[in-house]
Amino acid sequence: MICLLHAWLLEGSGSNLWTRSIITALAKRGETVHLVCQENHPDRYEAIGEAYRHKLSGAVEQTFKRDTPFSGNCILHQPEIGSTLPVFVRDKYEEFENVVPMMELNDADIELYIERNVAVVRRIVADNDITAIHANHAVLMPVVAQRVSRETGIPFTIMPHGSDIEYAVKKDERFKHYASSALVDCARVFTIGKEMRDRMTTVFSELPNIQSKFVELHLGVDTSQFDPLSHEKRAQEIALLEKALDGSPRAAVGEYESKLPDADLEEKLRKVKWIDDPVLLFTGRLISAKGIQHVVEAMPKLLEEVPDLRLIIVGHGPLRGPLQSRIRELVIPEDKVIFTGYLTHRELRFLFPCCDVGVFPSMVREAGPLVFLESLASGCFPLGTYFAGMAASIDAVTKDLPPEVGETMKLGVETTTEDLVRQVPRALRIAPQYKEELARIAREHYDWVSVARTFRSELDSL
Numbered sequence: 365m366i367c368l369l370h371a372w373l374l375e376g377s378g379s380n381l382w383t384r385s386i387i388t389a390l391a392k393r394g395e396t397v398h399l400v401c402q403e404n405h406p407d408r409y410e411a412i413g414e415a416y417r418h419k420l421s422g423a424v425e426q427t428f429k430r431d432t433p434f435s436g437n438c439i440l441h442q443p444e445i446g447s448t449l450p451v452f453v454r455d456k457y458e459e460f461e462n463v464v465p466m467m468e469l470n471d472a473d474i475e476l477y478i479e480r481n482v483a484v485v486r487r488i489v490a491d492n493d494i495t496a497i498h499a500n501h502a503v504l505m506p507v508v509a510q511r512v513s514r515e516t517g518i519p520f521t522i523m524p525h526g527s528d529i530e531y532a533v534k535k536d537e538r539f540k541h542y543a544s545s546a547l548v549d550c551a552r553v554f555t556i557g558k559e560m561r562d563r564m565t566t567v568f569s570e571l572p573n574i575q576s577k578f579v580e581l582h583l584g585v586d587t588s589q590f591d592p593l594s595h596e597k598r599a600q601e602i603a604l605l606e607k608a609l610d611g612s613p614r615a616a617v618g619e620y621e622s623k624l625p626d627a628d629l630e631e632k633l634r635k636v637k638w639i640d641d642p643v644l645l646f647t648g649r650l651i652s653a654k655g656i657q658h659v660v661e662a663m664p665k666l667l668e669e670v671p672d673l674r675l676i677i678v679g680h681g682p683l684r685g686p687l688q689s690r691i692r693e694l695v696i697p698e699d700k701v702i703f704t705g706y707l708t709h710r711e712l713r714f715l716f717p718c719c720d721v722g723v724f725p726s727m728v729r730e731a732g733p734l735v736f737l738e739s740l741a742s743g744c745f746p747l748g749t750y751f752a753g754m755a756a757s758i759d760a761v762t763k764d765l766p767p768e769v770g771e772t773m774k775l776g777v778e779t780t781t782e783d784l785v786r787q788v789p790r791a792l793r794i795a796p797q798y799k800e801e802l803a804r805i806a807r808e809h810y811d812w813v814s815v816a817r818t819f820r821s822e823l824d825s826l
Contacts, residue, residue, distance in 0.1 A: 366390070366823060367488055367497045369481075369505040370401040371450075373457070374409055375623070375708050377648065379500050379525040381734050385584060387411045389816030391436035398488050400441045400481065402449070404458060408710070415440040418484045443484040450477055450504065452531040453651075456621055466504070467536045474504070474538070481508045489516055496521065496823040499546075501528035503539045506546035513549065519826040522546060523554040523581070526730050526753070529567055540567075547574055551826045554581040554819070557756040559729065579822055583757075584812035585737035589713040592743025592799045598638035598718040605714035606630050615705050620650070620684040626705035635699055638718060641672050642792050645719035645744060647712065647735055648726075650681030655725030655749065655780060660687055662784035663696050669789050673700065676719065680706040716742035721791045724748040725780045733757065741806035743799035745791045747784070750774035761805055769798060 374384040383401070390397050391411040399412075406415040406428045415428035418441060428440070449457055450466035450473075457463050466474065485508055488494065497513060497520040499505035509520035532539040547553065547568060555561045555578050568574055593601055615624040626632070636643065644666075648654040656677060666673055677687075684703065691701055707715065716722070722739035729752035736757050739746040748754040755774075762770035772790050775783040 367398045367494045369499040374403045385812045387438040389812040391434040394435040411438040413437040418443045445480045452527045485512045502543040510546045519551040521552040522550045553577045559752045584815035585741045587741045587807045590741035592803045593717040595639045623706040643719040644675045645722045647678035650679045650683040653728045655727045658780040661781045665785045675701045678704045719744045722746045740802045743803045745795035
């Protein structure tokens with residue numbers, strides 16, 4: 365039985381998406397997995413059949429129980445850790461008053477956070493037949509796994525995701541030390557492609573044996589959630605999106621940091637002519653590191669070539685206000701750029717197939733952009749900055765396709781705006797003929813169930 369350690373929530377992208385996808389795939393395979401994280405809404409994730417709150421007093425309260433639609437089951441354990449939540453990048457989380465980049469915490473606060481998680485994992489291990497522990501990121505969950513492993517002898521594995529390296533390990537020697545120590549003791553290091561392997565060997569060059577622990581575990585996509593659509597069926601899919609949004613809390617006007625959809629989202633989406641309008645999609649945190657500013661800068665010239673183009677921007681973050689100001693400065697018609705606010709995958713599964721081209725122009729080295737695979741599975745032609753994990757994804761997906769497909773997907777890191785102006789119209793032209801083929805590649809090679817099979821097999825072999 366597996367105990368999986370994840371420090372934060374299940375909603376959103378990156379490691380959150382990886383975690384909820386793996387627990388769902390494992391449940392589909394009939395596995396029982398114990399998950400330690402801070403998710404407050406277990407009812408939103410169909411793989412979760414039970415949830416427990418571990419109090420600081422030591423008491424354990426069952427907060428949720430139901431049958432899952434799968435032969436397996438995920439049991440959620442939420443440690444009570446106080447009001448402080450260490451993160452890599454400053455953000456807002458419900459139920460935490462003090463969400464702080466971990467570099468700003470003193471040593472005592474970091475140790476307190478680690479030990480409170482250790483106490484919970486120690487109890488899970490004692491009460492269940494746990495045979496392996498897996499920890500997401502290079503810090504701080506691997507430290508929790510390491511300490512429990514030293515006490516119990518249960519082997520543990522680590523999976524770096526990228527943000528841990530860039531925003532903690534590289535910036536603070538304390539986290540470099542924590543990560544290095546855990547890497548020495550762990551049994552396996554799961555890596556997402558060559559870029560992550562290279563990054564790990566560079567950052568941890570003082571650990572010469574680390575390469576012997578690497579096991580590649582590529583990213584996946586739940587292909588059952590995404591299907592390519594004809595333009596004629598897109599309005600029906602948007603109706604399903606509206607139904608998914610029905611009754612959900614909404615962000616107040618100007619509240620750009622809220623993880624909520626805009627109050628007038630349905631009204632904005634209804635202005636799109638889904639049968640006729642070409643639609644460009646960006647989804648991600650609205651920060652400069654994600655490159656959304658380059659998409660906005662490219663819009664005036666894109667509209668000269670594709671007058672009916674609509675840009676849909678999904679996400680929340682501090683850059684939204686400046687982006688809206690820049691749109692006014694560039695005299696881009698308001699109805700050509702639609703901000704949705706924050707959407708979860710419950711809504712994105714309906715929006716992705718209604719878009720023709722997805723743009724993911726990240727300015728930072730990402731281990732593997734999951735949105736790229738979701739775009740593929742939806743038949744939405746993806747474009748991304750050609751470096752790090754995105755380059756590996758583009759190369760892997762297009763190796764057996766005509767050269768024009770791979771070349772069209774590539775955006776330069778230094779020439780992103782200019783490349784968007786050139787590549788988006790080309791992508792819109794060729795997207796229809798490759799829609800079904802891209803979705804087929806996603807189904808056959810990148811479904812999460814196959815990823816979970818490899819993951820579980822490696823844990824069994826420890």
